Amino acid sequence: MKCSQCQDLLFEYLDGTLPSASQASVQEHLRECSSCRTVFEREKQFSGSLPGLLGEQTVLMELPPQFHQKVLSRLERDAHPVLKGDFSWFEQCAHAWAGVAAIAVLMFSIAALFVIRDSLGQRAVCFSKAAFYRLPGVAVLPRRCLSDQPGYDRVGKPSPGLWPGFDLAVPPSSVVNLEPADL
Amino acid sequence: MGENEIVAALKRGDLSVVEDIVGLYGNRLLRSAYLLCGNESDAQDLVQDTLVQAVQSIHRFRGDSSLYSWLHGILLNLSRHYHRERKRLVQGHDFDSQPGESVSDEASRLDLESVSPVLMEAMRKLSEPHREILVLRYFEEMKLDEIARHLNISKGTAKSRLHYAAESLRSLIPKELNLFGDSGTD
Numbered sequence: 123m124k125c126s127q128c129q130d131l132l133f134e135y136l137d138g139t140l141p142s143a144s145q146a147s148v149q150e151h152l153r154e155c156s157s158c159r160t161v162f163e164r165e166k167q168f169s170g171s172l173p174g175l176l177g178e179q180t181v182l183m184e185l186p187p188q189f190h191q192k193v194l195s196r197l198e199r200d201a202h203p204v205l206k207g208d209f210s211w212f213e214q215c216a217h218a219w220a221g222v223a224a225i226a227v228l229m230f231s232i233a234a235l236f237v238i239r240d241s242l243g244q245r246a247v248c249f250s251k252a253a254f255y256r257l258p259g260v261a262v263l264p265r266r267c268l269s270d271q272p273g274y275d276r277v278g279k280p281s282p283g284l285w286p287g288f289d290l291a292v293p294p295s296s297v298v299n300l301e302p303a304d305l
Numbered sequence: 306m307g308e309n310e311i312v313a314a315l316k317r318g319d320l321s322v323v324e325d326i327v328g329l330y331g332n333r334l335l336r337s338a339y340l341l342c343g344n345e346s347d348a349q350d351l352v353q354d355t356l357v358q359a360v361q362s363i364h365r366f367r368g369d370s371s372l373y374s375w376l377h378g379i380l381l382n383l384s385r386h387y388h389r390e391r392k393r394l395v396q397g398h399d400f401d402s403q404p405g406e407s408v409s410d411e412a413s414r415l416d417l418e419s420v421s422p423v424l425m426e427a428m429r430k431l432s433e434p435h436r437e438i439l440v441l442r443y444f445e446e447m448k449l450d451e452i453a454r455h456l457n458i459s460k461g462t463a464k465s466r467l468h469y470a471a472e473s474l475r476s477l478i479p480k481e482l483n484l485f486g487d488s489g490t491d
Contacts, residue, residue: 189349
């Protein structure tokens with residue numbers, strides 16, 4: 123066995139994980155070669171000292187009591203993202219109410235938009251060619267699709283005006299099945 | 306409670322076994338984390354993150370290795386992330402080589418018995434891969450094959466890295482301490 127081969131196998135030799143033939147070859151080489159024996163002794167001393175030294179640094183180190191509770195709390199928080207961030211009960215309630223208030227303001231704003239539009243008598247919402255929304259029994263359509271339909275005038279305004287200012291009416295049967303591509 | 310029972314319970318969503326995991330592996334993970342990051346408080350955070358991540362991804366544990374080895378793999382990844390964050394926070398300044406006294410300067414004032422600060426400072430000054438492989442080999446007492454598997458590197462790379470890591474550590478310890486019984490770095 124060459125010195126380079128022997129030194130390459132030193133860690134495995136120390137681990138005792140070499141096949142028995144290789145283990146014997148390394149042992150034989152170490153008996154004969156003083157320079158490889160020096161390398162081996164150095165590694166053996168290092169392996170003998172460092173584990174004890176590292177153990178001494180940490181042997182008194184312990185997790186605080188009830189550490190598992192911290193882990194469980196983290197898992198609980200991660201399972202309920204709303205609770206993330208260590209907010210107090212009061213803060214969590216405040217955030218929930220802020221959300222409700224924001225939705226209420228948004229709905230009020232939308233209602234106000236229609237009231238303003240109604241009062242000005244003009245369209246606040248313009249439908250594009252592809253805009254086509256159909257609710258059960260009710261349709262909101264671009265005016266030109268409704269022109270000359272029964273109940274609608276030439277420009278598509280509802281004749282009696284179901285809701286003044288809105289193009290909202292029970293759709294004529296002829297336009298019920300309109301597809302966006304037709305608009 | 307045994308490892309298999311713990312894993313089965315976690316896969317069922319039974320969190321009562323978290324206390325058992327902490328009891329079985331918590332302190333061992335903490336000590337390893339301390340050697341990897343060099344700070345006890347951060348080591349506790351790393352252990353907490355490790356256990357949280359382990360519980361959340363227990364379905365990925367296939368039993369190819371021991372539960373502890375799997376937990377340690379998570380710890381190692383989190384420790385790498387921790388070092389990346391530390392480096393980012395100090396804006397490119399290498400935290401592992403903070404300015405100040407060199408190990409030798411510090412050691413010259415110490416009794417030969419006071420090796421703890423010198424050894425820990427030397428461990429901190431090592432590169433991350435060198436520190437990791439020394440912890441795996443000489444603290445976790447893993448064999449070469451296990452180290453290679455744990456770090457997902459070849460056995461040859463593990464050998465070479467281990468050799469250079471040991472040389473680096475020797476070079477950072479003052480010869481006069483003769484810490485490894487080989488009269489210093491020669």
